[in-house]
Amino acid sequence: xxxxxxxxxxxxxxxxxxxxxxxxxxxxxxxxxxxxxxxxxxxxxxxxxxxxxxxxxxxxxxxxxxxxxxxxxxxxxxxxxxxxxxxxxxxxxxxxxxxxxxxxxxxxxxxxxxxxxxxxxxxxxxxxxxxxxxxxxxxxxxxxxxxxxxxxxxxxxxxxxxxxxxxxxxxxxxxxxxxxxxxxxxxxxxxxxxxxxxxxxxxxxxxxxxxxxxxxxxxxxxxxxxxxxxxxxxxxxxxxxxxxxxxxxxxxxxxxxxxxxxxxxxxxxxxxxxxxxxxxxxxxxxxxxxxxxxxxxxxxxxxxxxxxxxxxxxxxxxxxxxxxxxxxxxxxxxxxxxxxxxxxxxxxxxxxxxxxxxxxxxxxxxxxxxxxxxxxxxxxxxxxxxxxxxxxxxxxxxxxxxxxxxxxxxxxxxxxxxxxxxxxxxxxxxxxxxxxxxxxxxxxxxxxxxxxxxxxxxxxxxxxxxxxxxxxxxxxxxxxxxxxxxxxxxxxxxxxxxxxxxxxxxxxxxxxxxxxxxxxxxxxxxxxxxxxxxxxxxxxxxxxxxxxxxxxxxxxxxxxxxxxxxxxxxxx
Amino acid sequence: xxxxxxxxxxxxxxxxxxxxxxxxxxxxxxxxxxxxxxxxxxxxxxxxxxxxxxxxxxxxxxxxxxxxxxxxxxxxxxxxxxxxxxxxxxxxxxxxxxxxxxxxxxxxxxxxxxxxxxxxxxxxxxxxxxxxxxxxxxxxxxxxxxxxxxxxxxxxxxxxxxxxxxxxxx
Numbered sequence: 236x237x238x239x240x241x242x243x244x245x246x247x248x249x250x251x252x253x254x255x256x257x258x259x260x261x262x263x264x265x266x267x268x269x270x271x272x273x274x275x276x277x278x279x280x281x282x283x284x285x286x287x288x289x290x291x292x293x294x295x296x297x298x299x300x301x302x303x304x305x306x307x308x309x310x311x312x313x314x315x316x317x318x319x320x321x322x323x324x325x326x327x328x329x330x331x332x333x334x335x336x337x338x339x340x341x342x343x344x345x346x347x348x349x350x351x352x353x354x355x356x357x358x359x360x361x362x363x364x365x366x367x368x369x370x371x372x373x374x375x376x377x378x379x380x381x382x383x384x385x386x387x388x389x390x391x392x393x394x395x396x397x398x399x400x401x402x403x404x405x406x407x408x409x410x411x412x413x414x415x416x417x418x419x420x421x422x423x424x425x426x427x428x429x430x431x432x433x434x435x436x437x438x439x440x441x442x443x444x445x446x447x448x449x450x451x452x453x454x455x456x457x458x459x460x461x462x463x464x465x466x467x468x469x470x471x472x473x474x475x476x477x478x479x480x481x482x483x484x485x486x487x488x489x490x491x492x493x494x495x496x497x498x499x500x501x502x503x504x505x506x507x508x509x510x511x512x513x514x515x516x517x518x519x520x521x522x523x524x525x526x527x528x529x530x531x532x533x534x535x536x537x538x539x540x541x542x543x544x545x546x547x548x549x550x551x552x553x554x555x556x557x558x559x560x561x562x563x564x565x566x567x568x569x570x571x572x573x574x575x576x577x578x579x580x581x582x583x584x585x586x587x588x589x590x591x592x593x594x595x596x597x598x599x600x601x602x603x604x605x606x607x608x609x610x611x612x613x614x615x616x617x618x619x620x621x622x623x624x625x626x627x628x629x630x631x632x633x634x635x636x637x638x639x640x641x642x643x644x645x646x647x648x649x650x651x652x653x654x655x656x657x658x659x660x661x662x663x664x665x666x667x668x669x670x671x672x673x674x675x676x677x678x679x680x681x682x683x684x685x686x687x688x689x690x691x692x693x694x695x696x697x698x699x700x701x702x703x704x705x706x707x708x709x710x711x712x713x714x715x716x717x718x719x720x721x722x723x724x725x726x727x728x729x730x731x732x733x734x735x736x737x738x739x740x741x742x743x744x745x746x747x748x749x750x751x752x753x754x755x756x757x758x759x760x761x762x763x764x765x766x767x768x769x770x771x772x773x774x775x776x777x778x779x780x781x782x783x784x785x786x787x788x789x790x791x792x793x794x795x796x797x798x799x800x801x802x803x804x805x806x807x
Numbered sequence: 808x809x810x811x812x813x814x815x816x817x818x819x820x821x822x823x824x825x826x827x828x829x830x831x832x833x834x835x836x837x838x839x840x841x842x843x844x845x846x847x848x849x850x851x852x853x854x855x856x857x858x859x860x861x862x863x864x865x866x867x868x869x870x871x872x873x874x875x876x877x878x879x880x881x882x883x884x885x886x887x888x889x890x891x892x893x894x895x896x897x898x899x900x901x902x903x904x905x906x907x908x909x910x911x912x913x914x915x916x917x918x919x920x921x922x923x924x925x926x927x928x929x930x931x932x933x934x935x936x937x938x939x940x941x942x943x944x945x946x947x948x949x950x951x952x953x954x955x956x957x958x959x960x961x962x963x964x965x966x967x968x969x970x971x972x973x974x975x976x977x
């Protein structure tokens with residue numbers, strides 16, 4: 236059999252894995268791979284303008300298509316620029332395979348130009364990482380990487396490719412099968428344990444489902460909805476789990492957690508059985524651990540054993556893929572409706588409905604409501620901060636809609652490149668990016684990618700001239716000392732002791748236009764609907780809509796960090 | 808930290824004999840603030856497999872979490888909890904004692920005999936002892952010799968353990 240180079244085998248492997256898009260940025264150590272990609276037409280290369288944006292784009296592509304996102308970057312700084320994106324994907328269980336260039340083997344360890352130990356750097360933020368030291372291992376390692384990334388609890392895998400290994404000739408074979416003795420993810424559900432869980436649920440007087448991101452990842456939404464409707468048990472979701480059942484469903488209460496709905500948090504505090512699926516009980520949802528769901532027996536389905544009984548004690552653990560477990564459960568469930576319990580919940584809903592204070596000025600909720608009305612089908616990608624929490628509260632996620640964000644790591648700068656990746660994976664769906672003015676500037680260079688790839692993204696910038704979420708904490712807990720959060724501050728404001736501030740910079744509309752995108756600025760409620768209508772007309776270029784909003788806008792309700800429901804701040 | 812069942816525990820770990828695995832395992836302990844009392848590693852009868860013996864001081868919940876975190880690592884083949892199983896466990900300890908007088912040497916020979924140690928090297932005014940016993944006994948020996956003698960030098964291997972056939976010792 237004719238021998239081929241490692242570079243050729245890599246491209247062959249990508250084709251066999253069905254990779255359609257690769258998000259890449261070139262460099263000296265990967266130039267031979269770029270060359271091989273040039274010679275073929277099956278895989279399209281997308282060239283974001285920064286490696287961080289590249290990995291976020293691949294991440295959003297993976298989240299919105301269910302496929303593995305693939306990245307290719309060079310050694311040294313190309314590799315280190317992946318770090319934030321790998322951690323983001325690791326936290327939110329996103330399947331990625333990232334190829335990093337590496338200097339030739341004889342140079343490793345010599346502090347060669349653009350040499351870093353990227354496997355060492357990323358060891359704790361990847362599911363698996365390895366340097367290919369021998370040409371004959373290359374095919375097997377790539378095969379394993381794709382398998383590890385997408386199975387079990389999905390996650391990012393990094394493969395470091397020394398330049399000389401890739402140049403070496405070797406077998407053209409790409410293996411068909413994987414056998415990793417230390418990695419045998421178990422997806423199937425233990426029936427006995429599942430029956431025990433359902434028995435407990437049946438006996439409950441105040442049963443509650445807690446749905447996490449795992450339901451969305453395993454695409455278990457349909458079967459979960461079926462179970463919810465059969466049982467009549469109400470549902471709260473985490474931010475990542477939003478959309479697990481349609482948010483307009485009568486049994487959906489709301490999100491729980493730090494910025495969760497009052498009724499959702501009350502339901503958790505008062506339920507007697509909490510049937511949770513695909514969540515790791517992050518501190519942002521539990522608040523003070525001892526007082527989380529104090530009356531409840533807790534059932535927990537999760538693919539990751541290490542997520543069970545880590546933060547809170549679980550009474551009935553079930554290690555399984557959410558969809559497999561729920562599909563099995565759907566055969567056994569019955570109607571457990573407790574009208575008294577549902578009435579109690581609707582009482583809380585009426586007592587403190589989720590609402591923003593009335594504002595004559597343009598309010599974030601006006602914008603989100605308009606999106607809810609105008610789009611039956613859409614992928615909404617948020618950045619991180621106040622707007623993210625507001626979207627998680629108010630965005631209606633119904634079938635045909637998907638909400639993605641950096642939930643675990645909370646990575647500012649995720650939104651825009653995330654939109655790029657989502658749109659590439661879903662060319663026929665509207666993709667709406669919602670970002671703050673801070674996060675937008677963290678990957679603003681992606682205008683070039685979006686324009687050149689002809690991606691008609693709708694980019695909503697909620698501009699309050701502040702890093703709003705930190706400002707919110709400063710307002711509530713730091714005596715309104717707005718240190719480091721005013722995005723107009725600088726030399727002039729220091730010189731004048733805060734008397735004078737320059738105009739906001741950048742001018743987002745002009746900036747968009749300079750890239751060849753469209754820009755619209757909106758000041759009033761009355762202009763919101765028209766702005767979206769206008770944006771929809773641009774089918775070849777992205778449209779940025781800058782919404783100039785009130786800097787005083789806050790996200791309520793809010794539970795104090797580390798607090799309990801009793802520390803709930805409704806408004807002030 | 809809550810003192811819920813804080814105690815010393817042991818894990819025997821089968822891992823892939825690959826570059827970076829030791830770093831990954833030890834990185835887990837440092838990254839997640841788990842105590843790592845000792846860690847030994849060596850290859851097994853199968854050269855592609857290494858076996859580690861890990862000692863940690865932790866409470867019940869943390870220890871459960873440690874085992875789960877180890878188990879989910881791709882490079883980890885098998886995690887065995889040695890805390891409550893029948894095992895044989897030993898540690899090698901070298902103690903070099905300097906500035907010994909003749910009386911000191913006599914005493915050190917007596918200590919060696921008492922603790923079933925060996926005097927393996929000998930100089931004009933120094934002596935090298937080798938102990939192969941449980942880590943707990945080694946703790947005691949180090950304490951004793953440190954108290955009795957002036958300048959000493961200690962190196963320890965960390966416990967290695969294997970399931971016993973019929974007897975237990977740790």
